[in-house]
Amino acid sequence: MSTDKEKLLYVEHCKGLNGLEKVVLREVRGSSVEVYLFGGQVTSWKNEYGEELLFVSSKANFKPPKAIRGGIPICFPQFATHGSLEQHGFARNRHWSVDPDPPPFPKNTSNKAFIDLILRPSEEDVKIWPHRYEFRLRVTLGPGGDLMLTSRIRNTNSDGKSFTFTFAYHTYFYVSDISEVRIEGLETLDYLDNLKDKERFTEQGDAITFESEVDKVYLSTPTKIAILDHERKRTFVLRKDGLPDAVVWNPWDKKAKAMPDIGDEEYKHMICVEAACVEKPITLKPGEEWRGRQELSAVPSSYCSGQLDPLKVMQSS
Numbered sequence: 403m404s405t406d407k408e409k410l411l412y413v414e415h416c417k418g419l420n421g422l423e424k425v426v427l428r429e430v431r432g433s434s435v436e437v438y439l440f441g442g443q444v445t446s447w448k449n450e451y452g453e454e455l456l457f458v459s460s461k462a463n464f465k466p467p468k469a470i471r472g473g474i475p476i477c478f479p480q481f482a483t484h485g486s487l488e489q490h491g492f493a494r495n496r497h498w499s500v501d502p503d504p505p506p507f508p509k510n511t512s513n514k515a516f517i518d519l520i521l522r523p524s525e526e527d528v529k530i531w532p533h534r535y536e537f538r539l540r541v542t543l544g545p546g547g548d549l550m551l552t553s554r555i556r557n558t559n560s561d562g563k564s565f566t567f568t569f570a571y572h573t574y575f576y577v578s579d580i581s582e583v584r585i586e587g588l589e590t591l592d593y594l595d596n597l598k599d600k601e602r603f604t605e606q607g608d609a610i611t612f613e614s615e616v617d618k619v620y621l622s623t624p625t626k627i628a629i630l631d632h633e634r635k636r637t638f639v640l641r642k643d644g645l646p647d648a649v650v651w652n653p654w655d656k657k658a659k660a661m662p663d664i665g666d667e668e669y670k671h672m673i674c675v676e677a678a679c680v681e682k683p684i685t686l687k688p689g690e691e692w693r694g695r696q697e698l699s700a701v702p703s704s705y706c707s708g709q710l711d712p713l714k715v716m717q718s719s
């Protein structure tokens with residue numbers, strides 16, 4: 403167990419933009435994460451060299467109630483327009499609280515830099531979505547600079563009613579140049595195309611690259627997805643659990659121009675790859691809890707490249 407004094411080194415509560423409450427997680431080697439209580443939203447993830455790994459728009463409003471454009475918004479209880487609520491649900495534009503005494507995880511790790519947040523519905527929220535819940539979010543910065551998000555959502559309805567939701571960690575990765583980005587792990591999968599009335603298609607071709615607007619929900623994907631930024635020679639590895647689908651979104655030039663909180667050229671420096679549960683919504687009975695986890699790491703591309711795998715190099719020589 404870390405002492406309170408020790409914990410202060412790793413977890414700092416402070417004010418962010420426009421006086422919004424923010425928590426900064428730090429790890430001894432220099433990596434850091436920032437989380438705003440507004441939206442329960444991660445807005446920065448830096449590696450040990452201080453390089454930003456997430457995209458946040460230069461035009462992002464840090465002014466409630468509009469959600470912050472970038473980082474990792476939480477889409478709950480609805481992903482996109484898959485239901486009658488506002489786009490992506492309301493969790494991303496609510497004020498979350500620090501959870502002082504969260505129920506323990508079955509396996510407690512030695513991570514020191516983490517924060518537990520909680521969202522419960524207000525009376526106004528219950529009018530929009532007539533359910534009671536506790537949404538606990540743990541954000542952890544691992545010793546190697548990995549960023550882990552674990553959501554635990556519990557149905558606390560006292561009227562015996564179940565509820566159903568869809569969910570996404572709407573992660574905006576920072577990339578040097580979208581036309582030099584490749585995604586691995588989604589080839590040959592089925593997807594719903596949001597640009598074609600959510601029609602179902604099968605992905606063709608070897609790898610996913612970008613040359614125009616993309617808005618797809620890949621279904622039942624592997625648990626590991628890689629996002630390769632060739633120019634930066636960096637690979638993001640996304641691992642997920644409890645979240646079968648993966649959304650890939652880039653607005654490209656026209657849509658970016660139409661969005662007030664994205665700069666005209668900024669679409670070139672972002673790619674959203676979102677661990678999600680969309681196709682088969684989750685239903686919880688009163689007392690039941692769901693968990694969904696996303697783990698991100700950023701490594702030099704050579705670590706991931708098949709060609710540079712020492713075993714493969716030896717076998718082919």
Ligand SMILES: O=P(O)(O)OC[C@H]1O[C@@H](O)[C@H](O)[C@@H](O)[C@@H]1O
Binds near residue numbers: 490651
């Ligand atoms: O502008 P918003 O509400 O943050 O949504 C951004 C995008 O989020 C993506 O997840 C959706 O697939 C897109 O359809 C949507 O346009």
